[in-house]
Amino acid sequence: MYSEKVMDHFSNPRNVGEIENPSGVGTVGNAKCGDIMRMYLDVDENQVIQDVKFKTFGCGAAIATSSMATEMVKGRTIQQALEVTNKAVMEALDGLPPVKVHCSLLAEQAIHAALWDYAQKNNIKIEGLEPPVNDIEEIVEDED
Ligand code: FES
Numbered sequence: 234m235y236s237e238k239v240m241d242h243f244s245n246p247r248n249v250g251e252i253e254n255p256s257g258v259g260t261v262g263n264a265k266c267g268d269i270m271r272m273y274l275d276v277d278e279n280q281v282i283q284d285v286k287f288k289t290f291g292c293g294a295a296i297a298t299s300s301m302a303t304e305m306v307k308g309r310t311i312q313q314a315l316e317v318t319n320k321a322v323m324e325a326l327d328g329l330p331p332v333k334v335h336c337s338l339l340a341e342q343a344i345h346a347a348l349w350d351y352a353q354k355n356n357i358k359i360e361g362l363e364p365p366v367n368d369i370e371e372i373v374e375d376e377d
Pocket of ligand 1: 263266267268291292293294295335336339
């Protein structure tokens with residue numbers, strides 16, 4: 234049911250933890266299943282993401298997609314990080330079962346929420362970044 238890559242990132246997730254004094258932190262949940270994701274970013278003065286960590290109270294698919302998403306945004310610029318959509322993460326993981334697709338939105342949206350927090354703290358506008366949602370159910374309809 235799950236690809237080898239999903240199983241690998243689920244069993245051995247990368248970048249789990251917290252960043253002290255992060256440049257930005259974002260939390261999103263999924264009211265339907267009760268899962269929660271928090272993402273921490275360390276962004277340097279050139280707007281490059283130097284470090285990223287996540288913590289989740291979430292299902293295996295949420296853990297695997299968050300782990301992969303952190304790998305895909307680490308070392309990238311903010312604009313490149315915005316291109317890391319849940320679809321891109323799922324492709325990198327060789328797919329997810331259809332009922333688990335919504336789980337991959339937690340990582341994408343938590344990264345966006347952390348970027349939003351970073352932008353607020355630094356009084357900048359990030360082109361193409363929408364205000365964050367607290368609950369991914371607010372956008373899940375658009376995805377189906
Ligand atoms: Fe809740 Fe996967 S079942 S995020």
